[in-house]
Amino acid sequence: MNLDFSIFNWNLIQNFILKGLWFSVMLTVVATAGGVFFGTVLALMRLSGQKWLDAPAALYVNVMRSVPLVMVILWFFLLVPLVIGRPIGAEYSAVVTFTAFEAAYFSEIMRAGIQSIPRGQVFAGQAVGMTYGQNMKLVILPQAIRNMLPVLLTQTIILFQDTSLVYAIGAYDLLKGFETAGKTFGRPMETYLMAAVVYFVICFSLSAIVKRLHKKIAIIR
Amino acid sequence: MAMDWVVFCKDTLSGDVVSGCLGHGRDITYLNWLFTAWGWTVAVSLAALTVALVVGSAIGMIRTLPDKPWLVRLGNAWVELFRNIPLLVQIFLWYFVVPALIPSMKAFPPFILVVLALGLFTSARIAEQVRAGIQALPKGQRYAGMALGFTTPQYYRYVLLPMAYRIIIPPLTSESMNIFKNSAVAFAVSIPELTQYALQVGEETARPIEVYIAVTVLYAISALVINRVFAHIERRARVPGFVSSGTGVGGH
């Protein structure tokens, strides 16, 4: 087997790869931001102690977490235009899907982060006279965020990997960029290998950064 | 939008509705086909789960060995390699690239390659959990095993692993459910499982919503069954008087 990487010139990178990379990064960033926002809402609903808030949030989260992402992508692609009543491209559909999907995962991370704070800390905050809101803001959340930030970021790296699944609806992401290039120039093996290397370098570096960040912000106990 | 569930009773060749909804012999209905597809999903998932558990446990274990820095490094490298490349890319690598590099693997059926891809991908996550499980045990447990004269394999076998596995049942449960979900990408390399069914039959019958619902429900049922099985194992393995605190969420 002779591999030929000569097709990887700047032209190909520019025409095929960068466009996909840009979309994957954009999708990751937007879905993370949106996922954190809606995830927080879901987590607060679940921790509210009110059944009518908790139950629907729990249902949403559990359904999202028990269906393969590919199927969720297909579902949204099919349903979103029907719901909003106007055309939506594969790229937009992917953004909506990933935001909705990640919200479910992020909400679980946040819930666990908040619950990881020892009960004694809650008591201590109350004992010095803090109200529920003050206790959350000054004692619980600052610690919870430090605890969950690494997990959130790790989830974001997984999200970046998962963007490769948008090929199911024909959106043009990083993997699709490599694939299209490979098929157009008849070099599929080389491009798949290259894709693996690029993903690895990106994800490995990101997780190394997360590890360092974790060390830095970890609370000394 | 009106639902038309009769579509599953149709013969896959003639499109005629078959009474009883199930075909015979080579005349199959979309319902027959649905079950076959589910069978593939289950087969891929269970086989990959086996690979993942075996390899993941081994890798996770060697990462906790004292005084074996090279084995630990090997384990760490394994985990980093398999978890930093998207599953889909790994599947393509196994399917197209690996057999090209190792000609003898050309003879492997796609099923085996997908199982390897999904299994090894998941093995990295399971290795991480096994390592975490062992390290979550009080350090004194290892010392206590050693102090009684157990050799390293003995104290892993009799002291550390029994508790470590009990502790990680919850994350193992969700990882096993993840395998079922992740098996969906196997359709990309022509395994005729549920997602491929959804795409093909949704197209053939022009009733994608009904088809998607059926497929989604089967995925949910699979996940639920796995969940119950693990819950049962957890109950059976529960140690009287022992309370453990749960760990970790995230990942899919």
Next chain:
Amino acid sequence: QAPDTLAKIKDRGAVNLGVRDSSGLAYTLGGGKYVGFHTEMAERIVGDLSKDLGKPLTINYQVITSQNRIPLIQNGTIDFECGSTTNSAARQKDVDFAYTTYVEEVRMAVNKKSGIKSIKDLNGKTIATTTGTTSVQTLRKNERAHNIDFKTVQGKDHADSFLLLEAGRADAFVMDGSILAANIAKSKNPKDFEIVGEVLSTEPIACMLPKGDAKLKKAVDDSIVRQIKDGSLAKLYDKWFMQPIPPNNVSLNMPASESTKNAWAHPNDKPMEDYGNK
């Protein structure tokens, strides 16, 4: 009520055109460039629409796949689609088709060395085809009709299915002739492969339109008739099937079939069922 796609197009000054990225009739060169016989024909249709509406139109190329094209037409994501969609009676329940502009003959591509010449040679073999296409059904029907037994593997797109053949994972790739020719032409060693065997099915390929939008259908059909009449469609065919084409500048070398010529001579939107398919 019936959709009025033309009004929508006029409003937004742009056409959401469904295109394919790896079929023989429509494919991408990367960097947002979509080309191919049907893609270029669609661009000319848009040009005619622009004249009809008296307004310059831009084109938003929307890549679609076999699996999602019908829902996307139905829900209005794309205005119409010119790729490699077969006009079939089943689909006509959900969408409309313009006049047939190309007649596809489903055949199979094999490795020259394999010795496979006909469907009958496929007993016990593995056959590749693409998920979400009519060829999957065609294959099933032929398997039954000839009473043979083979394994099918389904690639997620045509390029993938061809890769299965190329990598030796399949012995034959059953698909539309144009797609086969295009994939062979693009491959590393085009000389290794050939298209063989009887025509397994004849399928009229046409642009796909929203159901019940008579105004749009008329406008598109008119444009097609115009292109047939003034010979530009035949020229376009020559450009994409007989001349070297990008990206590799090899020629598909596939003269128009009798059935295609026939379709041009008598513009119609008959489904594949009328072409003598079972």
Next chain:
Amino acid sequence: MIELKHVSKWYGPVQVLTDCSISIQKGEVVVVCGPSGSGKSTLIKTINALEPFQKGEITVDGVAVHDPKTDLPKLRSRVGMVFQHFELFPHLSVTENLTIAQIKVMGRSAEEAKVRGLKMLDRVGLMVHKDKFPGQLSGGQQQRVAIARALSMDPIVMLFDEPTSALDPEMVGEVLDVMVGLANEGMTMMCVTHEMGFARKVSHRVIFMDVGGKILEDCSKDEFFNHPENRAPRTRDFLNKILAH
């Protein structure tokens, strides 16, 4: 100052406090002891409403804890509490630990809060550590900061829940010293502890609780230590065990 009347509490079906009545006067130092799980922590937490209770009444400085209309955060801010595991806020420096509640709860200015906080820090002898984080201090030091944190809120009463039992033996002394100092200054205190030396030295009264949250003894220090013959057998047994070695 503190008045408990017939307080009972259940966790689900399990009763953890049974009809507890206690009255503590201003300036009194009361030690609570008893076997593990007897409800000592629960008892002390009900007093500043960290744990709800189902039956009975508690009043602290005239404020009814059981009354739903009571402003609980305000009440709690006037009751100092020290926990077994210190529960300093690990993400805040020592000074911030001392001032945050003064500022956010009592509404003191940052300036004022700092003056008061550092005064208390000085009092427990840890002025040099004012800019450190809790995780950088030893257990004994953390507990002394926790006491200073409670004191800087000008509490009318201090509650201690086994303040020395998570400490290395070496560090027990330094924390007890601070508590003895407080007692001698006339602070009203309720301490769950098994440090019988401390009880002997400064307490006025000793309460002994048994499993199920029953108060078996509530008597003067002298009665408790010097007249075992008047004690219930369970109490004698417990005392023997913890004083034996």
Next chain:
Amino acid sequence: MIELKHVSKWYGPVQVLTDCSISIQKGEVVVVCGPSGSGKSTLIKTINALEPFQKGEITVDGVAVHDPKTDLPKLRSRVGMVFQHFELFPHLSVTENLTIAQIKVMGRSAEEAKVRGLKMLDRVGLMVHKDKFPGQLSGGQQQRVAIARALSMDPIVMLFDEPTSALDPEMVGEVLDVMVGLANEGMTMMCVTHEMGFARKVSHRVIFMDVGGKILEDCSKDEFFNHPENRAPRTRDFLNKILAH
């Protein structure tokens, strides 16, 4: 029986044992004390090679611990060890905890192991709990099972690492009683503990360690407790602290 010669150990750049030399005769009971982090646990763990050390020599019953050729599991099986946090195997019943190492390590038959294990369990007074799991026992009971587990391996010496410091005060006595019994029967023992009552009652010698793993004192019990004037100031200071309250 146990001989340490100039043992030093580092964790990375940090020295945790500094030139420690100790000699313990058969039948001797030696108590080790010292402030937290002074290396007491580390010292005791080097003796049965649970922790490696970089310099010096240790021999136990004539076997060289530092020799790479020594069969360490075998050596360890002959040295009984009791930990601060008991370290029973939570997934095994009390009886299984007592027998598993006898069977798997010493090669005894299940029958024989059970007889021996239950004898030891009886000795620590817990026969009725033989079928329970560790999680169902109190801390004091768990620690007594842990002692029985070590004893059923017929150890030639017993090492204790703060066996009572994780216990509720009520339960300290029951564990110390067992240890006193062992000492009185002539078992060779090395105990890290701060229970000075125990040290006074049964120990022959007391070793005092200071931060950095330095042995500051190694003298007879009498010397240690009754002649403070001969002790280093650091030792006197420590003793004052832990005996004060």
